[in-house]
Amino acid sequence: MKPVVQLSFTEENYLKAIFSLSERNESFDTSTSEIADRIKTKPPTVTDMLRKLTEKKLISYEKYKRIQLTKAGKQVAILIVRKHRLWEVFLHDKLEFAWDEVHEVAEQLEHIQSEQLIQRLEKYLGFPQYDPHGDPIPSASGELNEIKRTILSEVQEGKACQVVGVKDSSTLFLQYLQQINVGIGTKIKVIEKIPFDGSLKITLKRDHQLSVSKKFCDNVLVTC
């Protein structure tokens, strides 16, 4: 199950980039320049690395063609995502970092090599299913337990849902959420949709009713 070879930080970062870029389209592939943009490097550097990753059978790639992860490569990438998200939960829940402060540090922590560390961390955190942005945390075996998430704006009138994350993680937005007492796990029922401006009347915790803007609803991720 564990990756056969020890990968460098750099290689891990490429795999993670390729993973998240390929998730964005139907064919699950990406290109040299997209990767270069993401990693903040130049295309020739990427080409070199692509050759190396092909050698290691972590991607499938032929020159001038688009790039896909192999099964092994995807496995590695998902495990990095797992580590990243678990660390984000730690930083947020335990060290009280704000939602928008966790990413940068998790970016470093995700490369720490120790099976045991991650297993124990996960246990310590109480086997969380989602990171502070509401993104799902893959299992130790690399399964990504994707759930169908939508934005609050798309929930039908009369339906109830539960907050699983946010799209915008600016301080302003997060502060507003805190103020109206909305966080991960909050149950929301959509009472009425106002077609004029797309705003919603919602209730929290069955009694408390309030009105929120379209912009708000576009940035709250929920599951029904």
Next chain:
Amino acid sequence: MKPVVQLSFTEENYLKAIFSLSERNESFDTSTSEIADRIKTKPPTVTDMLRKLTEKKLISYEKYKRIQLTKAGKQVAILIVRKHRLWEVFLHDKLEFAWDEVHEVAEQLEHIQSEQLIQRLEKYLGFPQYDPHGDPIPSASGELNEIKRTILSEVQEGKACQVVGVKDSSTLFLQYLQQINVGIGTKIKVIEKIPFDGSLKITLKRDHQLSVSKKFCDNVLVTC
């Protein structure tokens, strides 16, 4: 207060090695081959790095002479030690790693760059003064709060002391400690010293009396 330049993992490791090696003698210096041994690298590699660290004014060094940290270099080294030991406390106290399992992972974690992370971690851990091996944790400003530690064998008859660490951190020894209920913070009173074999009669928690070997007493660090 914070180091002006960003150092690589490798540079940090050299500074840490030079620090701990120079602490071992009166003149606070060390040599090329001692460093090579410690870092598990070859002397020529060390020579190159020494030149680089001299350039950056982190060590004072002339060729063929012995090596000392500058004030700046010592500051950096101590901050790495601080991070290392705080992480050790985290791994031991929170993630329930055994005393002898924490080192390797802390070795990686110590290089994570984030002032904030360390400050918050320290707070979260309750501002610990010592790591799981009883070594003192330097303050954020880099002060190493050294206390006078001795081995249990050197405590006088009739005197009481407190366990602050161990010299031997083998699993066998740690298991034995656990079995007789001795850990960091345990108060021990020396009742009698047997000159014949150097063994001690001691009491734990005033009532419970027991006898321990010289080997045991040589490996328990205490403060009086």
Next chain:
DNA sequence: TAATAATGTTAGATTAGTCTAAATATAAAG
């Protein structure tokens, strides 16, 4: 104190990751 041993440095090579400039292949547009 001169010979020998131990320690340290130079020289030159290697690998990983990066770059710029030039060449080549694919895609887009007329």
Next chain:
DNA sequence: CTTTATATTTAGACTAATCTAACATTATTA
């Protein structure tokens, strides 16, 4: 279906960290 634009790769160079083999200096000891 050519031409032009865009994307990608090759070539060649650079830095950091490492190595081995050869050379130089310092320390030891006979």
